[in-house]
Amino acid sequence: MYFSASSAPARRTLAAFVAASLGLTLATAFSSAYAVPTPDVLPATQHASVQDESIRPFAPVHVPQVAIDDLRRRIAATQWPEKETVADSSQGVQLETMQKLARYWATDYDWRKAEGALNALPQFVTTIDGVDIHFIHVRSKNPNALPLIINHGWPGSVLEQVKLIGPLTDPVAYGGKADDSFDVVIPSMPGYGFSGKPTTTGWGPEHMARAWAELMRRLGYQHYVAQGGDWGAFVVDQMGLQAPPGLLGIHTNMPATVPADIDEALRIGAPAPAGMSADEKRAYGQLAQTFKQVDYARLMGSRPQTLYGIDDSPVGLAAWLLDHNDANAQPAAAVAAALNRSASATGELTRDEVLDNITLYWLTNTGVSASRLYWEYKGGFFNAKGVKVPVAVSVFPGEQYQAPRSWTEKAYPHLIYYHQAEKGGHFAAWEQPTIFAQELRAAFRSLR
Secondary structure (H helix, E strand, O other), X not given: XXXXXXXXXXXXXXXXXXXXXXXXXXXXXHHHHHHOOOOOOOOHHHOOOOOOOOOEEOOOOOOOHHHHHHHHHHHHXXXXXXXXXXXXXXXOOOHHHHHHHHHHHHHOOOHHHHHHHHHOOOEEEEEEOOEEEEEEEXXXXXXXXXXXXXXOOOOOOHHHOHHHXXXXXXXXXXXXXXXXXXXXXXXXXXXXXXXXXXXXXXXXXHHHHHHHHHHHHHOOOOOEEEEEOOHHHHHHHHHHHHOOOOEEEEEEOOOOOEOHHHHHHHHHOOOOOOOXXXXXXXXXXXXXXXXXXXXXXXXXXXXXXXXXXXXXXXXXXXXXXXXXXXXXXXXXXXXXXXOOOOOOXXXXXXXXXXXXXXXXXXHHOOHHHHHHHHHHOOOOOOEOOOOOOOEEEEEOOEOOOOXXXXXXXXXXXXXXXXXXXXXXXXXXXXXXXXXXXXXXXXXXXXXX
16 A cells, blocks of 8 residues: 555645635635645634524535545555465455556546535535535425435435436426426435534434434425435434434335344354245345455444555555445445446446546545444344334345345334335435336325
């Protein structure tokens, strides 16, 4: 891994956020920061009063060329390890995979396309509990559209969900019905993307759930629904537990359904309990396999600050973000396949989209700050939480486990929708946006 003696990128990113909060463009911010590093500048979260409930336009993103040149230089200067000693990815992301991706990233990849796509969307920022929250907000032309807040996860960002915006806000243009229109709100979690980085502890899923309810209140929505996958699923479960005024129901594509006795058996590594159905046995096996593939989560849950390398080496960051599992493999099968896909007519995940997400982490210097979410959360993962609000569940075949209907009905007593989708995995909105949008239309139809 290539190490630099300078910590300027962190200072530059910090300066960029400060400038954005002051209403300057990111182009000016990055340019100024690269010209005159300012290590003692206050974080953006300290510029707005905690009592300030204003919704402010988010400055257009324009990363100066010097930052992109620096990224490419660092990729080219990577100190590579030797090839893995196995013929598969059981030791981690394979050397050939990373070197091939790095060559493309350093030479042919174009961040400006992602930047332009982001700037084409209405983006805003508001300060909640001292942290600046960046979010995309697209209103449907249908005045009866149902407000929807969508939560991303790790190792994701708002870029996971942008392909959903068109089909959800304008369903007619995508083969749907006007009655299925949504107003869409997609926030960046604290410590991720363009949101501020918490400077104190306490920003776990429970806090985010309260923050998203506050965000929807500030936007003037009296009634709304919420959706989440990965960490977003934890957040919407917490929203369901807190049941804030106005929340009509939630949708999750990574449901927490595991009964207490099953959860305990998995924790101690016991064989599947007797009397389970075929679907339950399959889920048990998938969960047992998943828990063997989450070493990244254990490290971030215990020592996130130790991950200095992912904020210093772009290749180190990319490998860390890629090494996320799904039901089929680690790295996730859909992401691994995307690395060999340059385009998709059906919206499937592509190599550029994977790099857009990784590059966003790099340019915002959020590798470590995003990792702290694992440290913040002290609860169980797939165990039933006791949510009582209306819940819709979509089960995707490539998810870390396929929640059986029997478990789902017990975990969510007010289950309004359960469907097993034909395609898609852990990053379902990113991988299969058309199917995902169809799931959301069907899931919330009864709550309109």
